[in-house]
Amino acid sequence: MRKKLVAGNWKMHGGIEQNNSLLNKVVAGTLGADKATYAVCVPYPYLSQVSSLLKDTHISWGAQNISQHVKGAFTGEVSAIMLNDFFCHYVIVGHSERRTLYGEDSKIVSHKFKAALENSLIPILCVGESLDQREAGLTEEIVGEQLDAVIELVGVEALEHAVLAYEPIWAIGTGRTATPQQAQDIHSFIRNRVASHNTQIATKIQILYGGSVKANNATELFVMPDIDGGLIGGASLLPDEFISICMAANN
Numbered sequence: 001m002r003k004k005l006v007a008g009n010w011k012m013h014g015g016i017e018q019n020n021s022l023l024n025k026v027v028a029g030t031l032g033a034d035k036a037t038y039a040v041c042v043p044y045p046y047l048s049q050v051s052s053l054l055k056d057t058h059i060s061w062g063a064q065n066i067s068q069h070v071k072g073a074f075t076g077e078v079s080a081i082m083l084n085d086f087f088c089h090y091v092i093v094g095h096s097e098r099r100t101l102y103g104e105d106s107k108i109v110s111h112k113f114k115a116a117l118e119n120s121l122i123p124i125l126c127v128g129e130s131l132d133q134r135e136a137g138l139t140e141e142i143v144g145e146q147l148d149a150v151i152e153l154v155g156v157e158a159l160e161h162a163v164l165a166y167e168p169i170w171a172i173g174t175g176r177t178a179t180p181q182q183a184q185d186i187h188s189f190i191r192n193r194v195a196s197h198n199t200q201i202a203t204k205i206q207i208l209y210g211g212s213v214k215a216n217n218a219t220e221l222f223v224m225p226d227i228d229g230g231l232i233g234g235a236s237l238l239p240d241e242f243i244s245i246c247m248a249a250n251n
């Protein structure tokens with residue numbers, strides 16, 4: 001049985017006071033809910049605060065991006081090894097906002113994925129299609145290419161230490177969620193694609209759904225057989241919403 005994971009992606013939101021209050025509520029609100037696991041992926045400047053706040057709790061933390069490089073003249077970048085100083089467990093790679101706003105293609109994303117693994121971080125690899133691509137019937141081709149680029153670089157065995165997240169771009173931050181069946185269809189496609197290389201890894205890997213998950217739709221998504229939790233953007237900033245989503249995974 002795969003344990004579900006609910007990971008918050010705070011994006012470029014937060015503040016010292018706000019983080020403190022949000023995380024204290026989330027820790028208290030999910031206490032004892034140990035059938036699932038929980039994490040928050042926060043902006044770099046708050047990693048120190050978040051690691052102190054969460055270190056003796058059941059909630060893990062991580063970042064939202066890393067450089068594909070180890071170190072050097074890369075102004076503004078943050079390396080995977082730096083995240084180790086803050087005991088990060090996870091790092092998101094290939095979020096669609098990075099792919100579309102910052103030109104990260106599948107090659108760059110796969111090198112980021114590799115950098116994460118080489119530094120004992122669990123990459124949460126985001127894949128997903130735009131609305132135009134879905135309407136043109138290209139969803140599987142796009143998602144397949146994003147996944148294959150990573151498998152080609154690191155080998156399928158590396159996925160044993162990774163999490164996948166299917167995030168249709170048209171559902172992110174739009175309030176328009178994929179239906180549970182639409183999401184399940186692509187999750188199943190992704191799992192089968194991994195299974196074509198290694199069935200054991202395919203059975204074990206967590207595939208999260210992301211895209212306007214809220215308290216009122218989390219349960220119907222999380223009961224689908226290939227949906228192993230969620231990557232939560234906007235709703236992860238609202239303590240009651242996020243706690244309810246975590247509880248929906250705790251079944």
Ligand code: PEP
Nearest residue numbers: 172173210211212233234
């Ligand atoms: C995300 O940023 O990964 C995301 C899924 O955002 P939202 O939940 O706000 O759609």
